[in-house]
Amino acid sequence: MTKIPIHPVTASRISSVDFNNIPFGRTFSDHMFTADYKDGAWGNYQIIPFGPFEVHPACLALHYGQSIFEGMKASKDKNGQPMLFRPELHAQRLNASARRLSMPEFPESDFVDAVEKLVGLEHEWIPPAEGSALYLRPLMFGNGEFIGVAPSDTYKFIIFTGPVGPYYPKPVRLIAEDQYVRAAIGGVGEAKAAGNYASSLLPAAKANASGYDQVMWMDAKEFKYIQEAGTMNLFFVIDGKLVTPETDGAILKGITRRTLIQIAQDKGIEVIEKRLPIDEVIEAYRAGKLEESFGSGTAAVVSHVSEITYRDLTMVLPPMEERKIGKMLKATIDGLRAGTIEDTNGWVRPIDKLERLSV
Ligand SMILES: *Cc1c(COP(=O)(O)O)cnc(C)c1O
Numbered sequence: 101m102t103k104i105p106i107h108p109v110t111a112s113r114i115s116s117v118d119f120n121n122i123p124f125g126r127t128f129s130d131h132m133f134t135a136d137y138k139d140g141a142w143g144n145y146q147i148i149p150f151g152p153f154e155v156h157p158a159c160l161a162l163h164y165g166q167s168i169f170e171g172m173k174a175s176k177d178k179n180g181q182p183m184l185f186r187p188e189l190h191a192q193r194l195n196a197s198a199r200r201l202s203m204p205e206f207p208e209s210d211f212v213d214a215v216e217k218l219v220g221l222e223h224e225w226i227p228p229a230e231g232s233a234l235y236l237r238p239l240m241f242g243n244g245e246f247i248g249v250a251p252s253d254t255y256k257f258i259i260f261t262g263p264v265g266p267y268y269p270k271p272v273r274l275i276a277e278d279q280y281v282r283a284a285i286g287g288v289g290e291a292k293a294a295g296n297y298a299s300s301l302l303p304a305a306k307a308n309a310s311g312y313d314q315v316m317w318m319d320a321k322e323f324k325y326i327q328e329a330g331t332m333n334l335f336f337v338i339d340g341k342l343v344t345p346e347t348d349g350a351i352l353k354g355i356t357r358r359t360l361i362q363i364a365q366d367k368g369i370e371v372i373e374k375r376l377p378i379d380e381v382i383e384a385y386r387a388g389k390l391e392e393s394f395g396s397g398t399a400a401v402v403s404h405v406s407e408i409t410y411r412d413l414t415m416v417l418p419p420m421e422e423r424k425i426g427k428m429l430k431a432t433i434d435g436l437r438a439g440t441i442e443d444t445n446g447w448v449r450p451i452d453k454l455e456r457l458s459v
Contacts, residue, residue: 137255166242167294177439197291231266271406284320332395402430
């Protein structure tokens, strides 16, 4: 384990935060982890007070987009024990994104050490209310100081955190996008790369202006196969089976997706991962067999879908009372996080609290 020196804040900001009313993504905890890549190696690991840093005007990431991130959550179980959910998968996915963007991999065990130490130090920032969490944002970007379309020679990796309130997502209305695409096979759709989200803003605004919550992305070639929605993978319950688009290289490999698939299989539900044509969903809908649809992601775990519009057809899905599988899957992940369901898969990692005065 590489040593991570901690330079603690002199005064915590925690008393200024109203934990009953946390605006999403705008409140940040006291500390952040930082590391620098130089001369072919990562080093300079440290945990320092959270705050801005200087960026050179030629900073490569700003010009040519070498920027990738992760999103994960730390929670507390019913006894106040902090825990992380499958952090090693986030470390692996960060590195998969790094490889695609010609960025250096960050050692996976150092990633896990860093999140453990940071969460251990910031444990008081994990909101106690059920469904709340401390959101962690790992971010890597090329900070080389030259203008030229080439991989950066230096990189920064940081992890910062912020509390998020309980997430009670309303069922979402989706519209299948038939003009813009999120990702093509061979592109960067599988990476959590910054540019993917920039290019989604215009279609999302268009969808919002037409009264929809999110875009349902379709394949880039024929606009025929379902990909995913916004920042979540999509699932459909058709005739009792759980159906989801296969990860073909253009779809983000969600960790929640992977977890839900395994929970469903362990409960004896048949799971089908395949190229999923929208026509198949429409056919199921017309036959009265489209029972549920939901999105999966770290933030909401499960977001139920109430309506899907494709061209001039609007499919209105069954009411919430009839949604058994989506609800069961969400309750299972929530229960694992709260420690009320036994973790037989080793998904939940308890984190040692670090006492601020002793660091
Ligand atoms: C992060 C993300 C997801 C969900 O991934 P999780 O690992 O489950 O949080 C799905 N789609 C996109 C585009 C994403 O960025």
